[in-house]
Amino acid sequence: MIKVLNTLIAVVAGVGGALVVYWLLNFIAERLPGKWEDRVKPYLYLLPALAAIGIFLIYPVVQTVIYSFANQTSTQWVGFKNYTDLFQQKDFQITLVNTLLWILVVPVMVVILGLGVATLADRLRSRGERTAKTLIFLPMAVSGVALAAIWGFVYEVRPAGEPQVGILNGVVTALGHDPVAWLQESTFKLNTFMLMVVLIWAQVGFSMVLLSAAIKGVPDDTLEAARIDGANEAQVFFRVVVPQIWSTVITVFVTTVINVMKVFDVVYVMTGGNFNTNVIAVRFFNELITNGNAGRAAAIVVVLVIAVIPLMIYQVRHFRAEEAAR
Protein backbone atom coordinates (compact mmCIF):
# COMPACT_ATOMS: atom_id res chain seq x y z
CA MET A 1 0.00 0.00 0.00
CA ILE A 2 2.81 2.39 0.89
CA LYS A 3 4.38 1.41 -2.39
CA VAL A 4 1.24 2.39 -4.30
CA LEU A 5 1.17 5.74 -2.49
CA ASN A 6 4.84 6.37 -3.21
CA THR A 7 4.31 5.54 -6.84
CA LEU A 8 1.42 7.97 -7.01
CA ILE A 9 3.41 10.73 -5.29
CA ALA A 10 6.35 10.12 -7.62
CA VAL A 11 4.13 10.41 -10.68
CA VAL A 12 2.33 13.55 -9.50
CA ALA A 13 5.50 15.26 -8.29
CA GLY A 14 7.38 14.50 -11.51
CA VAL A 15 4.63 15.71 -13.81
CA GLY A 16 3.59 18.63 -11.58
CA GLY A 17 7.18 19.79 -11.30
CA ALA A 18 7.50 19.96 -15.07
CA LEU A 19 4.26 21.97 -15.34
CA VAL A 20 5.47 24.47 -12.74
CA VAL A 21 8.72 24.95 -14.65
CA TYR A 22 6.83 25.96 -17.78
CA TRP A 23 4.49 28.23 -15.94
CA LEU A 24 7.49 29.94 -14.35
CA LEU A 25 9.38 30.25 -17.61
CA ASN A 26 6.38 31.83 -19.25
CA PHE A 27 5.84 34.08 -16.24
CA ILE A 28 9.42 35.34 -16.52
CA ALA A 29 9.12 35.88 -20.26
CA GLU A 30 5.95 37.94 -19.92
CA ARG A 31 7.54 40.21 -17.33
CA LEU A 32 10.34 41.15 -19.72
CA PRO A 33 10.13 44.64 -21.25
CA GLY A 34 8.64 45.02 -24.75
CA LYS A 35 10.79 43.57 -27.49
CA TRP A 36 12.81 41.37 -25.18
CA GLU A 37 9.79 39.25 -24.48
CA ASP A 38 9.62 38.13 -28.12
CA ARG A 39 13.36 37.72 -28.37
CA VAL A 40 13.78 35.60 -25.28
CA LYS A 41 10.57 33.59 -25.29
CA PRO A 42 11.52 31.05 -27.99
CA TYR A 43 14.65 30.14 -26.09
CA LEU A 44 12.73 29.81 -22.83
CA TYR A 45 10.30 27.42 -24.53
CA LEU A 46 13.23 25.48 -25.90
CA LEU A 47 15.28 25.57 -22.73
CA PRO A 48 14.11 22.35 -21.02
CA ALA A 49 14.28 20.33 -24.25
CA LEU A 50 17.71 21.66 -25.16
CA ALA A 51 18.90 21.17 -21.60
CA ALA A 52 17.79 17.54 -21.69
CA ILE A 53 19.52 16.98 -25.02
CA GLY A 54 22.61 18.86 -23.90
CA ILE A 55 22.98 17.02 -20.62
CA PHE A 56 22.13 13.53 -21.82
CA LEU A 57 23.48 13.48 -25.36
CA ILE A 58 25.89 16.28 -26.26
CA TYR A 59 27.91 16.69 -23.08
CA PRO A 60 28.26 12.90 -22.61
CA VAL A 61 29.66 12.44 -26.13
CA VAL A 62 32.47 14.86 -25.35
CA GLN A 63 33.01 13.46 -21.88
CA THR A 64 33.01 9.87 -23.14
CA VAL A 65 35.70 10.66 -25.69
CA ILE A 66 37.79 12.16 -22.87
CA TYR A 67 37.24 9.18 -20.59
CA SER A 68 38.23 6.79 -23.35
CA PHE A 69 41.81 8.08 -23.02
CA ALA A 70 41.87 7.57 -19.26
CA ASN A 71 42.23 4.54 -16.99
CA GLN A 72 39.42 2.46 -15.55
CA THR A 73 38.57 4.90 -12.75
CA SER A 74 39.20 7.95 -14.98
CA THR A 75 41.99 9.19 -12.69
CA GLN A 76 44.97 8.99 -15.05
CA TRP A 77 45.65 9.45 -18.76
CA VAL A 78 46.61 6.33 -20.62
CA GLY A 79 46.71 7.61 -24.20
CA PHE A 80 45.43 5.13 -26.76
CA LYS A 81 45.94 2.15 -24.48
CA ASN A 82 42.22 1.37 -24.13
CA TYR A 83 41.87 1.23 -27.90
CA THR A 84 45.02 -0.78 -28.58
CA ASP A 85 44.14 -3.22 -25.78
CA LEU A 86 40.66 -3.70 -27.14
CA PHE A 87 41.61 -4.27 -30.74
CA GLN A 88 44.33 -6.73 -29.76
CA GLN A 89 41.94 -8.90 -27.77
CA LYS A 90 40.76 -11.97 -29.63
CA ASP A 91 37.53 -11.63 -27.73
CA PHE A 92 36.84 -8.10 -28.98
CA GLN A 93 37.68 -9.08 -32.54
CA ILE A 94 35.05 -11.81 -32.32
CA THR A 95 32.63 -9.25 -30.91
CA LEU A 96 33.24 -6.94 -33.87
CA VAL A 97 32.88 -9.78 -36.38
CA ASN A 98 29.60 -10.82 -34.73
CA THR A 99 28.25 -7.27 -34.78
CA LEU A 100 29.21 -6.97 -38.44
CA LEU A 101 27.46 -10.26 -39.16
CA TRP A 102 24.32 -8.95 -37.45
CA ILE A 103 24.48 -5.80 -39.57
CA LEU A 104 24.92 -7.80 -42.77
CA VAL A 105 22.27 -10.46 -42.14
CA VAL A 106 19.43 -9.01 -40.08
CA PRO A 107 18.48 -5.91 -42.13
CA VAL A 108 18.52 -7.89 -45.39
CA MET A 109 16.34 -10.62 -43.93
CA VAL A 110 13.98 -8.10 -42.36
CA VAL A 111 13.52 -6.34 -45.70
CA ILE A 112 13.05 -9.56 -47.70
CA LEU A 113 10.62 -11.16 -45.26
CA GLY A 114 8.76 -7.88 -44.74
CA LEU A 115 8.41 -7.47 -48.48
CA GLY A 116 7.19 -11.03 -48.87
CA VAL A 117 4.63 -10.79 -46.11
CA ALA A 118 3.45 -7.36 -47.26
CA THR A 119 2.97 -8.61 -50.82
CA LEU A 120 1.04 -11.65 -49.69
CA ALA A 121 -1.08 -9.73 -47.17
CA ASP A 122 -1.94 -7.19 -49.87
CA ARG A 123 -3.62 -9.98 -51.79
CA LEU A 124 -5.88 -11.08 -48.96
CA ARG A 125 -9.35 -9.67 -48.41
CA SER A 126 -9.33 -6.81 -45.99
CA ARG A 127 -10.30 -8.74 -42.87
CA GLY A 128 -7.70 -11.43 -43.40
CA GLU A 129 -5.16 -8.77 -44.23
CA ARG A 130 -5.74 -6.90 -41.00
CA THR A 131 -5.63 -10.05 -38.86
CA ALA A 132 -2.44 -11.29 -40.49
CA LYS A 133 -0.76 -7.91 -40.11
CA THR A 134 -1.80 -7.59 -36.47
CA LEU A 135 -0.34 -11.00 -35.69
CA ILE A 136 2.92 -10.34 -37.45
CA PHE A 137 3.30 -6.89 -35.96
CA LEU A 138 2.58 -8.09 -32.42
CA PRO A 139 6.17 -9.05 -31.44
CA MET A 140 7.13 -5.40 -31.94
CA ALA A 141 5.17 -4.56 -28.77
CA VAL A 142 7.08 -6.92 -26.56
CA SER A 143 10.24 -6.20 -24.57
CA GLY A 144 13.61 -7.69 -25.43
CA VAL A 145 13.45 -9.65 -22.20
CA ALA A 146 10.10 -11.16 -23.18
CA LEU A 147 11.53 -11.98 -26.62
CA ALA A 148 14.40 -13.73 -24.89
CA ALA A 149 11.99 -15.70 -22.71
CA ILE A 150 9.80 -16.69 -25.66
CA TRP A 151 12.71 -17.85 -27.78
CA GLY A 152 14.79 -19.20 -24.94
CA PHE A 153 11.92 -21.60 -24.43
CA VAL A 154 11.82 -22.46 -28.14
CA TYR A 155 15.57 -23.25 -28.07
CA GLU A 156 15.52 -25.06 -24.71
CA VAL A 157 17.61 -28.22 -24.76
CA ARG A 158 17.44 -31.33 -22.54
CA PRO A 159 19.93 -34.20 -22.64
CA ALA A 160 19.25 -36.84 -25.29
CA GLY A 161 16.73 -39.42 -24.08
CA GLU A 162 14.83 -37.06 -21.81
CA PRO A 163 11.60 -35.55 -23.11
CA GLN A 164 12.31 -32.19 -24.75
CA VAL A 165 10.32 -29.13 -23.60
CA GLY A 166 11.63 -26.74 -26.27
CA ILE A 167 9.69 -27.12 -29.48
CA LEU A 168 12.68 -26.89 -31.80
CA ASN A 169 14.41 -29.82 -30.14
CA GLY A 170 11.03 -31.50 -29.90
CA VAL A 171 10.91 -31.45 -33.69
CA VAL A 172 14.57 -32.43 -34.07
CA THR A 173 14.28 -35.44 -31.77
CA ALA A 174 10.94 -36.47 -33.29
CA LEU A 175 12.81 -36.68 -36.60
CA GLY A 176 15.25 -39.04 -34.96
CA HIS A 177 18.23 -36.71 -34.46
CA ASP A 178 20.06 -35.80 -31.25
CA PRO A 179 18.95 -32.59 -29.55
CA VAL A 180 21.03 -29.51 -30.40
CA ALA A 181 22.21 -26.90 -27.89
CA TRP A 182 21.15 -24.06 -30.17
CA LEU A 183 22.54 -21.25 -28.03
CA GLN A 184 25.83 -22.88 -27.07
CA GLU A 185 26.90 -24.37 -30.38
CA SER A 186 29.10 -21.79 -32.10
CA THR A 187 30.21 -23.92 -35.05
CA PHE A 188 29.39 -21.94 -38.21
CA LYS A 189 28.09 -19.24 -35.83
CA LEU A 190 24.96 -21.33 -35.30
CA ASN A 191 24.10 -19.67 -31.97
CA THR A 192 24.60 -16.18 -33.35
CA PHE A 193 22.22 -16.97 -36.21
CA MET A 194 19.71 -18.36 -33.72
CA LEU A 195 19.85 -15.08 -31.84
CA MET A 196 19.37 -13.18 -35.09
CA VAL A 197 16.20 -15.16 -35.76
CA VAL A 198 14.75 -13.62 -32.59
CA LEU A 199 15.39 -10.06 -33.69
CA ILE A 200 14.24 -10.75 -37.24
CA TRP A 201 11.01 -12.21 -35.86
CA ALA A 202 10.49 -9.06 -33.85
CA GLN A 203 11.32 -6.60 -36.64
CA VAL A 204 9.56 -8.04 -39.68
CA GLY A 205 6.27 -6.49 -38.56
CA PHE A 206 7.76 -3.01 -38.72
CA SER A 207 9.21 -3.68 -42.14
CA MET A 208 5.91 -5.14 -43.34
CA VAL A 209 3.88 -2.10 -42.25
CA LEU A 210 6.11 0.42 -44.00
CA LEU A 211 6.54 -1.65 -47.16
CA SER A 212 2.87 -2.51 -47.34
CA ALA A 213 1.93 1.17 -47.21
CA ALA A 214 4.43 1.83 -50.00
CA ILE A 215 3.10 -1.04 -52.13
CA LYS A 216 -0.42 0.31 -51.77
CA GLY A 217 0.89 3.62 -53.06
CA VAL A 218 2.05 2.08 -56.34
CA PRO A 219 -0.42 3.23 -59.02
CA ASP A 220 -2.48 0.42 -60.50
CA ASP A 221 -2.12 1.65 -64.07
CA THR A 222 1.65 1.08 -64.00
CA LEU A 223 0.96 -2.55 -63.11
CA GLU A 224 -1.74 -2.86 -65.77
CA ALA A 225 0.54 -1.36 -68.42
CA ALA A 226 3.26 -3.89 -67.58
CA ARG A 227 0.77 -6.78 -67.71
CA ILE A 228 -0.58 -5.64 -71.06
CA ASP A 229 2.98 -5.53 -72.35
CA GLY A 230 3.20 -9.21 -71.44
CA ALA A 231 5.12 -9.11 -68.17
CA ASN A 232 4.52 -12.02 -65.81
CA GLU A 233 3.80 -11.46 -62.10
CA ALA A 234 7.44 -11.86 -61.05
CA GLN A 235 8.54 -9.32 -63.63
CA VAL A 236 5.80 -6.94 -62.55
CA PHE A 237 6.98 -7.25 -58.97
CA PHE A 238 10.71 -6.84 -59.54
CA ARG A 239 10.66 -4.37 -62.45
CA VAL A 240 7.61 -2.25 -61.62
CA VAL A 241 6.76 -2.50 -57.92
CA VAL A 242 10.22 -2.73 -56.36
CA PRO A 243 11.70 0.30 -58.16
CA GLN A 244 8.74 2.42 -57.08
CA ILE A 245 9.06 1.48 -53.42
CA TRP A 246 12.85 1.56 -53.37
CA SER A 247 13.14 4.60 -51.09
CA THR A 248 11.02 2.80 -48.46
CA VAL A 249 13.19 -0.29 -48.80
CA ILE A 250 16.23 1.87 -48.05
CA THR A 251 14.44 3.44 -45.10
CA VAL A 252 13.60 0.07 -43.57
CA PHE A 253 17.12 -1.14 -44.22
CA VAL A 254 18.84 1.87 -42.62
CA THR A 255 16.47 1.85 -39.65
CA THR A 256 17.14 -1.82 -39.01
CA VAL A 257 20.91 -1.28 -39.34
CA ILE A 258 20.70 1.41 -36.65
CA ASN A 259 18.71 -0.90 -34.38
CA VAL A 260 20.98 -3.86 -34.95
CA MET A 261 24.17 -1.93 -34.20
CA LYS A 262 22.91 -1.41 -30.68
CA VAL A 263 21.28 -4.80 -30.12
CA PHE A 264 21.54 -5.53 -26.41
CA ASP A 265 18.58 -7.12 -24.61
CA VAL A 266 18.22 -10.28 -26.65
CA VAL A 267 21.90 -11.21 -26.59
CA TYR A 268 22.48 -10.11 -23.00
CA VAL A 269 19.56 -12.09 -21.65
CA MET A 270 19.87 -15.21 -23.82
CA THR A 271 23.61 -15.90 -23.77
CA GLY A 272 25.17 -13.01 -21.86
CA GLY A 273 27.57 -12.74 -24.80
CA ASN A 274 29.09 -16.12 -23.97
CA PHE A 275 29.75 -18.97 -26.40
CA ASN A 276 31.24 -16.52 -28.96
CA THR A 277 27.98 -14.63 -29.40
CA ASN A 278 29.10 -11.30 -27.95
CA VAL A 279 28.09 -8.05 -29.65
CA ILE A 280 29.33 -4.54 -29.09
CA ALA A 281 26.52 -3.26 -26.84
CA VAL A 282 26.72 -6.28 -24.52
CA ARG A 283 30.50 -6.04 -24.37
CA PHE A 284 30.10 -2.37 -23.45
CA PHE A 285 27.68 -3.22 -20.64
CA ASN A 286 29.93 -5.95 -19.25
CA GLU A 287 32.94 -3.64 -19.36
CA LEU A 288 31.08 -0.80 -17.62
CA ILE A 289 29.01 -2.64 -15.01
CA THR A 290 30.60 -6.06 -14.51
CA ASN A 291 34.26 -5.06 -14.87
CA GLY A 292 33.81 -1.46 -13.77
CA ASN A 293 36.29 -0.31 -16.39
CA ALA A 294 35.10 3.16 -17.40
CA GLY A 295 38.01 3.81 -19.76
CA ARG A 296 37.53 0.73 -21.86
CA ALA A 297 33.73 1.06 -21.81
CA ALA A 298 34.12 4.63 -23.08
CA ALA A 299 36.45 3.44 -25.84
CA ILE A 300 33.82 0.93 -26.98
CA VAL A 301 31.18 3.67 -27.11
CA VAL A 302 33.50 5.83 -29.20
CA VAL A 303 33.87 2.98 -31.69
CA LEU A 304 30.06 2.71 -31.79
CA VAL A 305 29.59 6.45 -32.30
CA ILE A 306 32.13 6.51 -35.14
CA ALA A 307 30.21 3.70 -36.79
CA VAL A 308 26.98 5.68 -36.47
CA ILE A 309 28.34 8.88 -38.07
CA PRO A 310 27.62 7.86 -41.69
CA LEU A 311 24.03 7.10 -40.72
CA MET A 312 23.80 10.48 -39.04
CA ILE A 313 24.94 12.20 -42.22
CA TYR A 314 22.42 10.19 -44.23
CA GLN A 315 19.75 11.21 -41.76
CA VAL A 316 20.45 14.94 -41.97
CA ARG A 317 20.71 14.86 -45.77
CA HIS A 318 17.47 12.98 -46.07
CA PHE A 319 15.76 15.49 -43.80
CA ARG A 320 17.11 18.45 -45.80
CA ALA A 321 15.93 16.92 -49.06
CA GLU A 322 12.50 16.33 -47.62
CA GLU A 323 12.21 19.86 -46.24
CA ALA A 324 13.27 21.27 -49.61
CA ALA A 325 10.62 19.18 -51.35
CA ARG A 326 7.84 20.65 -49.25
Next chain:
Amino acid sequence: MTSTVTPGGPPATETRRLGRAFPRRAESTGGRHGGWGVRITMFVVCVLWLIPTVGLLITSFRTQDAANTSGWWTVLAHPFQNWTLKNYSDVWTSGGSNAVLNSIAVSLPATIIPVMIAAFAAYAFTFMQFPFRDTLFILVVGLLVVPMQVAFVPMLKIYGQLGLTGTFPAVWLAHIGFGMPLAVYILRNYMSTLPRGIIESAKIDGASHYQTFWRLIVPMSVPALASFAIFQFLWTWNDLLVALVFLGPGENATLTITVQGLLGQQNQGWQLLTAGAFLSMIVPLIVFLALQRYFVRGLTAGSVKG
Protein backbone atom coordinates in the same frame (compact mmCIF):
# COMPACT_ATOMS: atom_id res chain seq x y z
CA MET B 1 14.25 9.36 -38.46
CA THR B 2 12.90 11.45 -41.27
CA SER B 3 12.20 8.62 -43.55
CA THR B 4 10.43 6.50 -40.99
CA VAL B 5 7.92 9.20 -40.31
CA THR B 6 7.33 9.66 -44.01
CA PRO B 7 8.03 6.30 -45.54
CA GLY B 8 8.38 6.02 -49.24
CA GLY B 9 8.76 9.63 -50.25
CA PRO B 10 5.54 11.01 -51.69
CA PRO B 11 2.96 9.65 -49.21
CA ALA B 12 4.36 12.01 -46.56
CA THR B 13 1.01 13.61 -45.91
CA GLU B 14 -0.63 10.22 -45.75
CA THR B 15 1.42 9.11 -42.75
CA ARG B 16 1.25 12.49 -41.04
CA ARG B 17 -2.50 12.36 -41.11
CA LEU B 18 -2.25 9.42 -38.74
CA GLY B 19 -5.17 7.58 -40.21
CA ARG B 20 -5.69 3.84 -40.03
CA ALA B 21 -3.01 1.65 -38.54
CA PHE B 22 -2.81 -0.43 -41.68
CA PRO B 23 -4.17 1.79 -44.43
CA ARG B 24 -6.31 0.22 -47.11
CA ARG B 25 -5.85 0.71 -50.77
CA ALA B 26 -7.85 3.69 -51.88
CA GLU B 27 -8.77 2.66 -55.40
CA SER B 28 -10.48 -0.51 -56.51
CA THR B 29 -8.58 -3.66 -55.73
CA GLY B 30 -9.78 -5.53 -58.79
CA GLY B 31 -7.50 -8.35 -59.86
CA ARG B 32 -5.34 -8.02 -56.77
CA HIS B 33 -6.82 -10.75 -54.64
CA GLY B 34 -4.89 -13.95 -54.65
CA GLY B 35 -6.41 -17.40 -54.69
CA TRP B 36 -6.24 -20.22 -52.20
CA GLY B 37 -2.47 -20.50 -52.62
CA VAL B 38 -1.94 -17.05 -51.15
CA ARG B 39 -4.43 -17.63 -48.36
CA ILE B 40 -2.92 -20.93 -47.32
CA THR B 41 0.65 -19.57 -47.44
CA MET B 42 -0.35 -16.61 -45.31
CA PHE B 43 -2.19 -18.85 -42.88
CA VAL B 44 0.88 -21.06 -42.46
CA VAL B 45 3.10 -18.01 -41.98
CA CYS B 46 0.78 -16.67 -39.28
CA VAL B 47 0.67 -19.99 -37.46
CA LEU B 48 4.47 -20.31 -37.54
CA TRP B 49 4.71 -16.71 -36.35
CA LEU B 50 2.50 -17.43 -33.37
CA ILE B 51 3.94 -20.75 -32.23
CA PRO B 52 6.73 -19.33 -30.00
CA THR B 53 4.32 -17.04 -28.13
CA VAL B 54 1.63 -19.69 -27.82
CA GLY B 55 4.18 -22.06 -26.31
CA LEU B 56 5.04 -19.46 -23.70
CA LEU B 57 1.40 -18.72 -22.93
CA ILE B 58 0.41 -22.37 -22.56
CA THR B 59 3.41 -23.20 -20.38
CA SER B 60 2.64 -20.32 -18.04
CA PHE B 61 -0.61 -22.11 -17.11
CA ARG B 62 0.89 -25.59 -16.68
CA THR B 63 1.94 -27.12 -13.40
CA GLN B 64 5.62 -27.13 -12.54
CA ASP B 65 5.84 -30.86 -13.00
CA ALA B 66 4.10 -30.89 -16.35
CA ALA B 67 6.01 -27.89 -17.69
CA ASN B 68 9.39 -29.42 -16.95
CA THR B 69 8.80 -33.02 -17.99
CA SER B 70 6.84 -32.72 -21.22
CA GLY B 71 6.62 -30.34 -24.15
CA TRP B 72 3.78 -27.83 -24.11
CA TRP B 73 2.44 -29.23 -27.37
CA THR B 74 1.54 -32.46 -25.56
CA VAL B 75 -1.46 -30.62 -24.06
CA LEU B 76 -3.08 -31.01 -27.46
CA ALA B 77 -3.28 -34.74 -26.78
CA HIS B 78 -4.90 -34.40 -23.35
CA PRO B 79 -6.18 -30.87 -23.04
CA PHE B 80 -7.91 -31.08 -19.66
CA GLN B 81 -5.04 -31.95 -17.33
CA ASN B 82 -2.47 -30.16 -15.23
CA TRP B 83 -3.67 -26.57 -15.59
CA THR B 84 -2.93 -24.08 -12.82
CA LEU B 85 -2.83 -20.39 -11.96
CA LYS B 86 -0.19 -21.02 -9.31
CA ASN B 87 2.66 -19.75 -11.51
CA TYR B 88 1.03 -16.34 -11.75
CA SER B 89 0.23 -16.16 -8.04
CA ASP B 90 3.80 -17.23 -7.23
CA VAL B 91 5.30 -14.59 -9.50
CA TRP B 92 2.88 -11.98 -8.17
CA THR B 93 3.70 -12.61 -4.51
CA SER B 94 7.44 -13.10 -4.97
CA GLY B 95 8.19 -9.58 -6.19
CA GLY B 96 5.96 -9.40 -9.25
CA SER B 97 3.44 -6.96 -7.77
CA ASN B 98 6.25 -4.72 -6.58
CA ALA B 99 7.88 -4.85 -10.01
CA VAL B 100 4.64 -3.87 -11.74
CA LEU B 101 4.35 -0.81 -9.50
CA ASN B 102 7.97 0.08 -10.15
CA SER B 103 7.46 -0.21 -13.88
CA ILE B 104 4.47 2.13 -13.63
CA ALA B 105 6.43 4.56 -11.47
CA VAL B 106 9.20 4.60 -14.07
CA SER B 107 7.06 4.70 -17.20
CA LEU B 108 4.36 7.26 -16.46
CA PRO B 109 6.55 10.27 -15.59
CA ALA B 110 9.14 9.18 -18.17
CA THR B 111 6.34 9.44 -20.75
CA ILE B 112 4.33 12.48 -19.70
CA ILE B 113 7.22 14.83 -18.91
CA PRO B 114 9.07 14.46 -22.23
CA VAL B 115 5.82 14.82 -24.18
CA MET B 116 5.21 18.14 -22.46
CA ILE B 117 8.76 19.41 -22.82
CA ALA B 118 8.93 18.36 -26.45
CA ALA B 119 5.57 19.93 -27.27
CA PHE B 120 6.80 23.32 -26.07
CA ALA B 121 10.03 22.97 -28.00
CA ALA B 122 8.22 21.82 -31.13
CA TYR B 123 5.90 24.82 -30.85
CA ALA B 124 8.89 27.15 -30.71
CA PHE B 125 10.52 25.42 -33.68
CA THR B 126 7.34 25.62 -35.74
CA PHE B 127 5.64 28.90 -34.89
CA MET B 128 8.36 31.22 -33.57
CA GLN B 129 11.09 33.08 -35.40
CA PHE B 130 14.51 33.27 -33.81
CA PRO B 131 18.19 33.09 -34.81
CA PHE B 132 19.77 29.63 -35.20
CA ARG B 133 16.36 27.98 -35.37
CA ASP B 134 17.15 25.75 -38.34
CA THR B 135 20.64 24.96 -37.10
CA LEU B 136 19.27 23.84 -33.75
CA PHE B 137 16.67 21.66 -35.41
CA ILE B 138 19.25 20.03 -37.69
CA LEU B 139 21.18 19.24 -34.53
CA VAL B 140 18.11 17.47 -33.15
CA VAL B 141 17.75 15.48 -36.37
CA GLY B 142 21.38 14.41 -36.23
CA LEU B 143 21.09 13.35 -32.60
CA LEU B 144 18.19 11.00 -33.41
CA VAL B 145 20.55 8.16 -34.21
CA VAL B 146 23.15 8.72 -31.49
CA PRO B 147 23.22 5.58 -29.34
CA MET B 148 22.21 6.23 -25.75
CA GLN B 149 25.23 4.28 -24.60
CA VAL B 150 27.20 7.53 -24.92
CA ALA B 151 25.51 8.82 -21.80
CA PHE B 152 26.19 5.92 -19.48
CA VAL B 153 29.80 6.42 -18.47
CA PRO B 154 29.54 10.14 -17.60
CA MET B 155 26.03 9.88 -16.16
CA LEU B 156 26.91 7.02 -13.82
CA LYS B 157 29.67 9.19 -12.39
CA ILE B 158 27.44 12.25 -12.01
CA TYR B 159 24.57 10.25 -10.53
CA GLY B 160 27.03 8.64 -8.15
CA GLN B 161 28.16 12.04 -6.91
CA LEU B 162 24.58 13.26 -6.52
CA GLY B 163 23.44 10.04 -4.86
CA LEU B 164 20.81 9.53 -7.57
CA THR B 165 21.80 6.02 -8.64
CA GLY B 166 19.03 3.52 -7.90
CA THR B 167 16.26 6.13 -7.66
CA PHE B 168 13.32 6.75 -9.99
CA PRO B 169 14.31 10.34 -10.91
CA ALA B 170 17.63 8.98 -12.21
CA VAL B 171 15.74 6.84 -14.72
CA TRP B 172 13.16 9.52 -15.55
CA LEU B 173 15.85 12.05 -16.38
CA ALA B 174 17.70 9.54 -18.53
CA HIS B 175 14.54 8.62 -20.45
CA ILE B 176 13.63 12.28 -20.87
CA GLY B 177 17.05 12.98 -22.34
CA PHE B 178 17.16 9.93 -24.62
CA GLY B 179 13.61 10.40 -25.87
CA MET B 180 13.84 14.12 -26.48
CA PRO B 181 15.25 14.31 -30.05
CA LEU B 182 12.64 11.89 -31.33
CA ALA B 183 9.82 13.64 -29.47
CA VAL B 184 10.75 17.10 -30.74
CA TYR B 185 11.22 15.72 -34.22
CA ILE B 186 7.86 13.93 -34.45
CA LEU B 187 5.88 16.77 -32.90
CA ARG B 188 7.54 19.51 -34.92
CA ASN B 189 6.91 17.60 -38.16
CA TYR B 190 3.28 17.22 -37.23
CA MET B 191 2.81 20.81 -36.13
CA SER B 192 4.32 22.09 -39.35
CA THR B 193 1.39 20.52 -41.21
CA LEU B 194 -1.19 22.43 -39.14
CA PRO B 195 -2.89 25.33 -40.93
CA ARG B 196 -0.97 28.50 -40.24
CA GLY B 197 -3.98 30.76 -40.70
CA ILE B 198 -5.55 29.65 -37.44
CA ILE B 199 -2.46 30.57 -35.48
CA GLU B 200 -2.21 33.93 -37.24
CA SER B 201 -5.81 34.78 -36.42
CA ALA B 202 -5.33 33.77 -32.79
CA LYS B 203 -2.43 36.21 -32.68
CA ILE B 204 -4.56 38.98 -34.17
CA ASP B 205 -7.23 38.27 -31.55
CA GLY B 206 -4.59 39.00 -28.93
CA ALA B 207 -3.79 35.48 -27.77
CA SER B 208 -0.34 35.05 -26.27
CA HIS B 209 1.92 32.21 -27.35
CA TYR B 210 1.18 30.45 -24.08
CA GLN B 211 -2.56 30.60 -24.70
CA THR B 212 -2.22 29.62 -28.36
CA PHE B 213 -0.14 26.65 -27.33
CA TRP B 214 -2.53 25.28 -24.72
CA ARG B 215 -5.84 26.16 -26.37
CA LEU B 216 -5.08 25.58 -30.05
CA ILE B 217 -1.91 23.66 -30.75
CA VAL B 218 -2.11 21.00 -28.06
CA PRO B 219 -5.71 19.98 -28.92
CA MET B 220 -4.89 19.94 -32.64
CA SER B 221 -1.77 17.85 -32.10
CA VAL B 222 -3.42 15.08 -30.13
CA PRO B 223 -2.76 12.35 -32.74
CA ALA B 224 0.96 13.06 -32.81
CA LEU B 225 1.13 13.49 -29.04
CA ALA B 226 -0.65 10.18 -28.58
CA SER B 227 1.63 8.38 -31.02
CA PHE B 228 4.75 9.59 -29.35
CA ALA B 229 3.35 9.02 -25.86
CA ILE B 230 2.51 5.42 -26.70
CA PHE B 231 5.89 4.82 -28.23
CA GLN B 232 7.68 6.35 -25.27
CA PHE B 233 5.52 4.52 -22.75
CA LEU B 234 6.26 1.15 -24.33
CA TRP B 235 9.90 2.03 -24.75
CA THR B 236 10.26 2.82 -21.05
CA TRP B 237 8.06 -0.10 -20.00
CA ASN B 238 10.07 -2.54 -22.12
CA ASP B 239 13.48 -1.03 -21.44
CA LEU B 240 16.07 -3.21 -19.76
CA LEU B 241 19.36 -1.40 -20.37
CA VAL B 242 18.60 1.96 -18.75
CA ALA B 243 16.88 0.27 -15.82
CA LEU B 244 19.79 -2.11 -15.27
CA VAL B 245 22.40 0.64 -15.38
CA PHE B 246 20.66 3.36 -13.35
CA LEU B 247 18.23 1.37 -11.17
CA GLY B 248 19.71 -2.09 -10.87
CA PRO B 249 18.13 -5.10 -9.18
CA GLY B 250 16.59 -4.65 -5.74
CA GLU B 251 13.70 -2.75 -4.20
CA ASN B 252 13.14 -0.51 -7.23
CA ALA B 253 13.66 -3.15 -9.93
CA THR B 254 11.27 -2.94 -12.89
CA LEU B 255 9.41 -5.85 -14.45
CA THR B 256 12.04 -6.36 -17.13
CA ILE B 257 14.78 -6.67 -14.52
CA THR B 258 12.63 -9.07 -12.49
CA VAL B 259 11.92 -11.29 -15.49
CA GLN B 260 15.56 -11.22 -16.48
CA GLY B 261 16.35 -12.36 -12.92
CA LEU B 262 13.91 -15.26 -13.32
CA LEU B 263 15.70 -16.21 -16.55
CA GLY B 264 18.87 -16.54 -14.51
CA GLN B 265 17.20 -19.15 -12.30
CA GLN B 266 16.06 -21.49 -15.04
CA ASN B 267 17.14 -24.51 -13.05
CA GLN B 268 13.98 -23.96 -10.99
CA GLY B 269 12.00 -24.57 -14.14
CA TRP B 270 10.21 -22.70 -16.88
CA GLN B 271 6.83 -22.29 -15.23
CA LEU B 272 7.69 -19.12 -13.23
CA LEU B 273 9.65 -17.52 -16.03
CA THR B 274 6.90 -18.01 -18.58
CA ALA B 275 4.32 -16.52 -16.19
CA GLY B 276 6.60 -13.56 -15.41
CA ALA B 277 7.33 -12.95 -19.08
CA PHE B 278 3.65 -13.02 -19.91
CA LEU B 279 2.88 -10.68 -17.03
CA SER B 280 5.35 -8.19 -18.49
CA MET B 281 3.67 -8.50 -21.89
CA ILE B 282 0.10 -7.84 -20.75
CA VAL B 283 0.30 -4.05 -20.67
CA PRO B 284 1.99 -3.68 -24.08
CA LEU B 285 -0.49 -6.12 -25.59
CA ILE B 286 -3.49 -4.23 -24.20
CA VAL B 287 -2.07 -0.95 -25.47
CA PHE B 288 -1.42 -2.58 -28.82
CA LEU B 289 -4.89 -4.02 -29.26
CA ALA B 290 -6.74 -0.99 -27.89
CA LEU B 291 -4.79 1.80 -29.58
CA GLN B 292 -3.54 0.02 -32.65
CA ARG B 293 -3.46 2.94 -35.04
CA TYR B 294 -1.52 5.31 -32.78
CA PHE B 295 0.60 2.43 -31.68
CA VAL B 296 1.71 1.47 -35.18
CA ARG B 297 2.38 5.09 -36.10
CA GLY B 298 4.36 5.63 -32.94
CA LEU B 299 6.41 2.51 -33.30
CA THR B 300 7.20 2.95 -36.96
CA ALA B 301 8.17 6.56 -36.39
CA GLY B 302 10.23 5.79 -33.33
CA SER B 303 11.90 2.53 -34.16
CA VAL B 304 15.14 4.32 -34.91
CA LYS B 305 15.57 5.76 -31.43
CA GLY B 306 19.12 5.68 -30.05
